[in-house]
Amino acid sequence: MTDILILYYSRFGHTAAMANLIARGVEEVPGAVAKLRTVPDVSPVCAATADSIPGSGPPYATLEDLQNCDGLALGSPTHFGNMAAPLKHFLDSTSGLWFSGALSGKPGGVFTATSSMHGGQELTLMTMMVPLLHHGMLLVGIPSREAALGQTQTGGTPYGPSRLTGGHPTISDEEHQICRVFGKRLALAAAALKGSGID
Template identity: 55%
Template sequence: MAPVLVLYYSRHGATHQLANAIAKGIELAGATAMVRTVPSLHDATGEPDDSAPEKGPPHVTTKDLESCSGLALGSPTRFGNMAAPVKHFLDSTSQQWLQGALIDKPACVFTSTSSMHGGQETTLLSMMIPLLHHGMVCCGLPYSEPALHETQTGGTPYGVTHVSANTQKKLSEHEKSLAIAQGKRLATLARKLSLQQEESR
């Protein structure tokens, strides 16, 4: 099975933490996680900064997107919506849409905010829209996960989240548990869909 792509943008590291926990869940499910970021945008021009990241995962390429068996897409919340670098990248995937490169691949979304009611759910829903246009199969997180009932921090059925308040920079135990569970679920669905597609050929 092709790797599962964990693609995110993180300004201060909170979304990065979720990405790593989701990647861990993917690996625990027996799949390969391919972790990538989207470039920041230059303040003056609004164009992507194509210089290689000084640390952390490399920037995503269209080949990464086309070849993955599933996608976890993450962004911090910006006024209840995804961050501009993530939207800019998605806007550049018209060729993949024309090719149908992502049709029937599973996807999930994740986000982080600095407050409990900072627009997490609207951000997650807004991130799903372009994925649905690509024909992807969006998967949330079912309430069979105990932490979803118990969490007093992040976590929604639409996708995993983190509340990055001043006193809570690291993922809570519930957030970490849910992110790992999300990665496992995405990898399991990717495997099932990949096998189904192989059998239908």
């Protein structure tokens, strides 16, 4: 089996909808399994402890989820050209995995949603790649031959799936296709790299 961790934060459900489409793309690959995980909110005033089980949606991610995955899709809404604080807070806790090289040589990619066309989709994706590179991951994006990239009027980039949510309550056909293609591509890369000795 090839286990793909889809780790995301979503406040209003837009990033979560993308995560579910990416999971569908992952599971189009024989033997690939998508594991959806999220992270808890952080307190704006002090360190807070969230319940260990969220009220709804997927379970919270653990360091073991990261350690045991064969590939990673990391998703967040765009917050001023960067990932949301809850996801960054979780990634800041992964130093032990960095020291051990647990993610080194595994494929990883990123996805985002934003409410405005020029809200920083591409910059967010690029800043989200930085922790993956520090972990030694191999980046997976969307190839230019994917027709939906040339047709989209909302979201979608070569750096990873993106979605424009402002004024667009439903995901566009192109955004849908790009998410599915990304999930499938990530799973195929993970299957090819698994056991390859690349780290």
